[in-house]
Amino acid sequence: MLDRGIYRWWFFGVLVTSVINNVHGNSAPSEWIKAKLESINHPISSAVDIASGAGRHSLLLADKAPNVTAVDGNPELFKYFENTPVRFQCLDLEKEDWPMSGDTFDVVLVSNYLYRPHLRSLIGLVGPNGYLIYETFGVGNERFGKPSNPHFLLRPEELEGSVGNGFMILDEFFGEVTNPHPAVRARLFAQRVES
Ligand SMILES: C[S@@+](CC[C@H](N)C(=O)[O-])C[C@H]1O[C@@H](n2cnc3c(N)ncnc32)[C@H](O)[C@@H]1O
Secondary structure, eight states: OHHHHHHHHHHHHHHHHHHHHHHHTOSOOOHHHHHHHHHOOSOOOEEEEETOTTOTTHHHHHTTOSEEEEEESOGGGGGGGTTSSEEEEEOOTTSSSOTTTTOOEEEEEEESOOOGGGHHHHHTTEEEEEEEEEEEEBTTGGGTSSOOOGGGSBOTTHHHHHHGGGEEEEEEEEEEEOSSSSEEEEEEEEEEOOO
16 A cells, blocks of 8 residues: 555656646757767857747756857746856847847857747847757657647758758758657758858
8 A cells, every 4th residue: 555655656747847848848958969069160159049948958058158049938947047157038039020139150050949930030149150950840740749839840941941051061860769759850960062
C-alpha cells in the first residue's frame, strides 16, 4: 500500500517536470544547433535567440558571444535569465509592426518557432557576414503529433527560398528524424554574404 503511494507521487513528479519542461522549452539543447554553433570558429560579438523559451540555446550562445539577447513574448520567462549573462527582452514578435526593426546580430538563432508573416523581417536581423541558425518542425510532422497546424510547419526549401541569394547555405536538412523523438524537422544554417 505504502509502496503504491510512493510510486504515485513519483509518477506525479515526473509528469509535472515533463510538462514544465515542455511548456518553457528548458529541455536539453538541440544537438544540431550545438554542432552548428561550435562550427563557427571566429569571434562573434552579438547574438539573439528568437522565441527563446527558458533559454536552453541562449546560454549556448552566451558561451560564444558577449552580447546575447533572448527575445520571447512570455514575461514569466524573465526569471530564467536572472543571474545569467543573457539579456531578456519581452516582445510580441507577431504584432503587425515588426518590433525589432533596425536591429542586427552576428548570429540569429530560431528553434521551434515560426511566424510566417515576419519570416523575412526575422532574416533581416542577420548582420553583415552573420549567421542564421534555424531549426523547427516541417510539413509532415502532423503524422507524429504536435505541431500539426500548417501555420507552424515549414515547407521543404521554404527557408532556403526566404533567405534568397544573399546567403551562402552551409547546411540544410528537411525530413524525418527519430532523435530526440520521431518528427519532421527543417534545418538551415546559412551565412549572409551580401549586405
Ligand atoms: C515551442 S517554444 C520554443 C522555445 C525555444 N526556442 C526552444 O526551442 O526551447 C515557442 C516559444 O515561442 C514563444 N512565442 C510564441 N508566440 C510568441 C510571440 N507572439 N512573440 C514572442 N514569442 C512568442 C513562446 O512564448 C515560447 O517560448
